[in-house]
Amino acid sequence: MAVTDKEFLRYSRQILLPEVGEQGQNRFKQSHILIIGVGGLGTLTAQYLAAAGIGKITLVDGDVVELSNLPRQLLFSKEDLGVNKAQVAAIKLMRAYEDCEIYSYCEYLSAANTNDLFSSKPSEFDLLLDCSDNFDVRQLVNLQAIKQGITLVSASAAHFQGQLLSINQQISPESGCYHCLYPSDMSVSQTCQTIGVLGPMVGTLASMQALMSLNLLLDVDVLKPSLDETAAKTKINGNQLLGKLFRFDGGKFTWRQASLLRDPNCSVCSA
């Protein structure tokens, strides 16, 4: 599949990058990204990815737009109040970014509907993005990433704290999984509903999550090992991103980085 003349013009600033080129742009076009949660993170990440020429995006959220969402969920406006977030986002993004097919799944992710979402084997999704707003769903997303063998890019933000990590059990099992870092019995105090958040704080993490996703797509080695040897010779090294935890303090403006490590006793990835 070649890049068309129109696409070449539209994405010229991306194609200009030696790390992207026509090959990378094609890679974006052929990718399908699954986004769980269409709130502060999900709306912005989805918009960046759709705008970059990602071919397919599936948005999952059972929530409806509320007034308190509008300061940070910039895709929504007061006309959308009461309407499902995945549905509104899909309509608006498809209108703005015609190259991107966007599917909406208007339910919360739950153990009951994962079979429905992940029905094709092997998985049709190239990346799984966790943009959810609660710990239980984050554990479920992690489990699905492991079961489906998909790279997980997980972002979160609350108060002035943001966290970002990417993992793939098949490619870097030594890094473990989300549950190795945060076991499911952890007590969680920081959610946007209980301690608040500023819009740009969520926006920072959403931008980083979108950038990390594009970088990972440019390194096919990180997604599907030895699928395409020529495409694997890109200059982006996704292995530098996989298995790392990045933490942003938006009050002090500091970034910290750490290597993730598998818990040999993890009940999820070591079972």
Added chain:
Amino acid sequence: MISIFLNDEVMSIADGSSLTDVLKRRTIAENGVALVLNAEVVPRSRWPHIMCQQDDTLEVFSVVAGG
């Protein structure tokens, strides 16, 4: 006694203290935090078995689940 850095602050602890001991000393609940020791995450099951060394850099932080 040895000194370590706990979230950028110097802390003195007894030689041979484990990561679990550090949390107990600061009355931090084990199930409320994750730990990074010298830029590497340490899973909770390993905390009792890892002894602090002089000048170790320890980061203690909560899960952030919002989005």
